[in-house]
Amino acid sequence: MKLNFKKTGSGEPLIILHGLFGSADNWFSIAKELEDEFTLYLVDQRNHGDSPQSEDWNYKVMAEDLKELMEAEDISEAHLLGHSMGGKTAMTFALNYPDKVKKLIVADIAPRYYPVHHETILKGLNAVPIDSLKSRKEADDALSEYINNAGIKQFLLKNLTRVDGGFKWKVNLPVITDQIENVGEEVSSEKPFENTTLFMGGENSDYIQDKDKEDIDRLFPNSHLIYIKNAGHWLHAEQPQAVVDTIKAFLKR
Known part of the structure; x- marks a missing residue:
């Protein structure tokens, strides 16, 4: 599926995936702070924003959409950031296509199954x-x-x-x-993603809990977890400067 996206900036490619009911615009203010150092791809995932709609809607097909976008844009490798639902798409993609992901950032979501709460x-x-x-x-x-x-x-x-x-x-x-159950489905793989990964949670959010560390370490062994102070699930909207600073520090390290 040919996804809608907005491209801005220059430098190494950084692809950003929004969460459920969101769109590429949710991350525009963050992207403005990063475009001097990275080429940003702000993506509308399928069934969201201005991207096409489909009866097929799960992390497998959303990861394939991302692969198609990278091939169309001639991107062999990119940094990848996903929030919530986008974080699960990003995890799925990184586990399936590890050679295409340089560094991975997962914002306020864990690999585990989440019961429907929407x-x-x-x-x-x-x-x-x-x-x-x-x-x-x-x-x-x-x-x-x-x-x-x-x-x-x-x-x-x-x-x-x-x-x-x-x-x-x-x-x-x-x-x-x-198909709302699909949003909560577990991310799993027999083979871990070995590249550097950051799990970035909101201090006031309960989406990433202590019980999640075992799954995170198993699937993303070269990862670490930080919490953004005074932020909930919508950490990029609640503490944008802290999120920008964290992204820059991680990707430039």
Whole structure:
């Protein structure tokens, strides 16, 4: 699948993959701080942003999408950063194609299985009357019945776009709703990824726990784990400068 992406900067290639319900734009401000030293590829994963939609949606096919992008851009090797769902895509790709990944950064996700915990968000998104929607405020009001957090609502509503006098979701909501279990699936491999890897968690997030260290060490033996202070799961939005500084220090070491 030919993914949509935004390219900026110069230097060694660094590919960034967003999380569930996200898009390439989520990492644009981070990329602006890195473009003097790296060529950034900000990617919309399938069923998100402006990339194509498909009934096939799992980490195997998303890793193959990334391989196709690198081949199309003539990238033989790149640094790879993925957040949450994007982190699992990045881990899957690195384990399957280790020779194509110079250094790996996984942001606030572990390789283990995660039970579904997006039910409320999915109920809210599906409650928005997308076929008859007249305004963004109407969508906000519908989401408010399920989600109180203004930041989360704003993030989700970035997926709403105008089309033919109405609105549509950029995300493939029917497929994501039907296959949401796939987001939590475990990343596994018989052979580890030996290159240098950074797991970057949010100090206030529970996505990477002590119990995850065994799986991390087994699959990524040349890795270390740090936590960004005063940050939750959305560490790049909550502590952008700390995330930028950490990325630079790791990739330049």
